[in-house]
Amino acid sequence: MEFFERFAVPHPSPMIYASMVAIGLVIIAIIAGLSYFKKWGYLWNEWLTTTDHKRIGIMYIISALLMLFRGGADAVMMRLQTAVPENTFLDAQHYNEVFTTHGVVMIIFMAMAFIIGLMNFVVPLQIGARDVAFPRLNALSFWLYFAGAMLFNISFVIGGSPDAGWTNYYPLASTDFSTSVGVNYYNWALQISGIGTLISGINFIATIMKMRAPGMTLMKMPMFVWSALITNAIIVFAFPVLTIALLMGTFDRQLGTFFFATDNGGMDMMWANLFWIWGHPEVYILILPAFGVYSQIIATFSERNLYGYTSMVASMVVISLLSFLVWVHHFFTMGQDAMTNSIFSITTMAIAVPTGIKIFNWLLTMWKGKIRFTTPMLYSVAFIPLFTIGGVTGVMLAIASADYQYHNTMFLVAHFHNVIIPGVVFAMIAGLIYWWPKMFGFMLNERIGKWAFWFIVVGFCLAFFPMYITGLDGQARRMYTYSEATGFAPLSMLSFIGAALLAVGFAIIVYNIYYSFRNSPRNIGSDPWNARSLEWATHNPVPEYNFAVTPEVVSSEALWDAKKRGHKLFKNKIEKIHMPNNTGWPIIMAGLFFVFGFSFVFFIWSGVIISGLAILGCMAYRSFKQDDGRYIPVEEIKETEDKFGGANE
């Protein structure tokens, strides 16, 4: 029994027990359902072992949506707790755990996964490729992310959640102040999914550099591909910093080192520095692909070429460079001298310049355009003013001396939600709706989609604008309650109402998926939005080989110019197509990583050694195994193409 005591939750509550039961029931239901409908083989052969970038992308997006609801539940719990003063719905410890997991889940396991999911699905199609450069590694990336996400999510029922904030500052995160295994979970979950992300980064750079369709020079790539390229470059240079920081944190907590300690040579600020050297580029990893999505959507629904293509690319490059030079602005108040703060203040404000250029480019793309207010376009149009407000408050926060007033207040919370939600979340929803017909062959209902949009936009404004005011009035963030006398009560209630509206909005999106699956027509052709880039030149849903014939490109708006100027995209005859085989080792290896992480969290050294050796064994197996892929014969391609009503030529 002693062995099992370590798995107990240190701070249980009825809600956690209820969650345990719910998790158990869901697992049983999934197993029973798969067995009853005899879907195990289908699941394994078609999805779990797939190396198809489209299916991996869809699995990323499904996981991201699951995490959105987990993180969203955390968010609603926080707003509920602070809706009225002196509330007792959550105690201080639970509140700490909830805001910590909300942050980590939303950023690492929701937003990142959503972005990489969309990249997976869209990038190879937009550059006219068959798949990514390393399809097996791509599967491994997904499964490592998934293993990390699951490891993080079981923390609150096995052993206790991390409770030191998503920034996990030391010495708060040290074993002195965070006594449960929660922060161990944090370290290993982020480490494992971080490896997956790094592999994705390498994979996409190689894909974009080497696998573009003939004629597609770098400056003819769709803007989303550009944003993906730059984002992945940031990933490759930022994530190793996190790897080391997490390793040092793990050593401190589990092997007794003094890196972030306050004695024996340790320096707690070292964590803050390393974390934000990764963490600030990380927020650009989130926002740049969102910019890419908006660029596609705004050009499509304004029926105009994207305005200022070159300046769009240049501004993203500048943003990516500056993103590594601003990290200190996250802790202006933590003891640097005025000179240091001034330098980082200026670099931070400088980011507003390339970002502003992008905003004006989108506005000028719409200028004199034939704007169609579809649901994705509504999100994009709402994004521009809302994101600008978030950007302007960002410049306020960048003023180091004034930051002493805003630091650690709800003003900051309002600011970063104001850039992340209209920036990233709107883009992901808009992108999902926009590319939905490519993924599944039918469109989401526009009327229900617009209802969801209004709930989400209004809910967002109600939830976060009041925080600007309470923040300036001095309401500290991460406080589980406040007294009546502070006067924060009415605005906090308003904020809760906003959160509830947001929740309704997301529920409507789920209903829309169900409704459209039942009712939407399937014969929508390959280009239902009258779009501009290559992915719309193949069928809906996309066949596994993407394009029967590799397209040839002469302009940056390849499909649009094919439609309007008569450029010919497909010139060659159908030939046999080389495709990667399915493989089971990525999911097996990720499972072993899960065991490794879990064992390490709980100091179960036998588990660590066995799973560690097994991981190395998997790599050895991969080294010796030869797998040259397979060919799809011409007849099979023609058959598939006929089913879709003939090849696009």
Place this chain on the structure above:
Amino acid sequence: MKIDSTQHLEYSTEQNRINILGFWIFLGAEIMLFATLFTSYFVYEDRIGNGPSGAEIFEITPVLIETILLLTSSFTIGLAIHAMRIQRTKAMLGFFAITLVLGAAFLGVEIYEFIHYYHVGATLQTSAFTGILLTTLGTHGAHVMFGLFWGIFIFIQIKKQGLTPQTANKSFIFSLYWHFLDVMWIFIFSFIYLKGMM
């Protein structure tokens, strides 16, 4: 798989060229990894707490032996790739084997060095300085260890299959990795040991 015979064997297919580019990008990430370690090392260098300083524990002899072993192995893997390009499989395997033996010898000396640190009371848990020292050296050493196994697997594959576009590609990528570890060691030698002993 189209084989382009005008190129070196390791570059002869499109997948090979993609693999090599991908590995260069990976090395970019590795540079960031070691850069973070070096930065942390410089921060903690003088923060010795209750533990010894670098000057008190560094010994020049094992470090010089390690340096000579690893630099030589980097030279021999270069010769191996040269032999591969002129299609001399036997010579290639010979140089490959010498590289791996030198790598193993390097690791042996490094383990001796670590035991020495343990005996003079410099462990992970002594101070922030000794912690980052052993973490940085250990990360490099773990890379060498990983490389040894990887190299052995590639050696076996060349022995079994001969020089094909695939095995040539693997060998070339391995050589990039090995040179990279050598470069990192030069940094460790200069900025950790020499600087520490000065």
